[in-house]
Amino acid sequence: xxxxxxxxxxxxxxxxxxxxxxxxxxxxxxxxxxxxxxxxxxxxxxxxxxxxxxxxxxxxxxxxxxxxxxxxxxxxxxxxxxxxxxxxxxxxxxxxxxxxxxxxxxxxxxxxxxxxxxxxxxxxxxxxxxxxxxxxxxxxxxxxxxxxxxxxxxxxxxxxxxxxxxxxxxxxxxxxxxxxxxxxxxxxxxxxxxxxxxxxxxxxxxxxxxxxxxxxxxxxxxxxxxxxxxxxxxxxxxxxxxxxxxxxxxxxxxxx
Numbered sequence: 001x002x003x004x005x006x007x008x009x010x011x012x013x014x015x016x017x018x019x020x021x022x023x024x025x026x027x028x029x030x031x032x033x034x035x036x037x038x039x040x041x042x043x044x045x046x047x048x049x050x051x052x053x054x055x056x057x058x059x060x061x062x063x064x065x066x067x068x069x070x071x072x073x074x075x076x077x078x079x080x081x082x083x084x085x086x087x088x089x090x091x092x093x094x095x096x097x098x099x100x101x102x103x104x105x106x107x108x109x110x111x112x113x114x115x116x117x118x119x120x121x122x123x124x125x126x127x128x129x130x131x132x133x134x135x136x137x138x139x140x141x142x143x144x145x146x147x148x149x150x151x152x153x154x155x156x157x158x159x160x161x162x163x164x165x166x167x168x169x170x171x172x173x174x175x176x177x178x179x180x181x182x183x184x185x186x187x188x189x190x191x192x193x194x195x196x197x198x199x200x201x202x203x204x205x206x207x208x209x210x211x212x213x214x215x216x217x218x219x220x221x222x223x224x225x226x227x228x229x230x231x232x233x234x235x236x237x238x239x240x241x242x243x244x245x246x247x248x249x250x251x252x253x254x255x256x
Contacts, residue, residue: 023122081107088102105217130220147246169208173208206232
């Protein structure tokens with residue numbers, strides 16, 4: 001296996017460079033906004049430039065590794081190592097001038113994330129994790145919250161891009177969870193939301209129809225912070241519940 005700590009150092013440097021790209025365009029007039037799968041699914045010049053930068057660095061240092069990126073898809077290589085990239089998670093927030101967005105970069109080995117980096121550049125929050133070495137926010141160890149029950153928990157969720165055309169859009173789960181928790185937030189960037197669970201800012205999270213690049217880096221952050229990520233259904237990509245074991249178990253009763 002490659003040196004994961006050396007790899008982490010490189011990925012942190014890459015994420016910080018991408019953060020500069022984000023901040024260069026954020027709240028500017030030259031975002032060149034496009035739509036992808038629907039009018040709710042946006043793409044900006046920052047997405048394109050950020051992804052191109054990350055891929056160029058991977059090809060420089062790890063040319064034989066597979067790459068799975070949100071905008072350009074997968075390369076043709078077959079490898080035990082796969083980089084999973086979301087260049088701008090929270091593009092809708094980014095395009096609207098809302099400062100909750102992040103770059104998410106994960107290295108997976110045989111399908112399991114072994115390095116994860118999520119940087120929210122406007123907020124100056126850098127989440128990192130290496131398999132077996134704990135999770136960190138700006139270099140300080142983090143841990144999931146230890147709330148014993150859902151009733152006292154602040155939880156977070158989101159909605160799929162096809163929420164306007166597909167009735168399987170998570171609103172039924174919101175209706176069931178809301179009366180049974182302290183409150184719900186919807187931040188708009190799943191990788192950041194999940195890292196906030198790892199840091200104990202949120203007590204739980206759930207969402208349906210997330211893609212691999214939404215969760216690959218944040219999942220290892222949560223797990224190294226002592227939490228769990230439970231895949232609760234099939235048929236809608238990655239549909240997950242995250243938090244400490246007690247809160248996840250109680251959320252299963254309402255999230256379907």
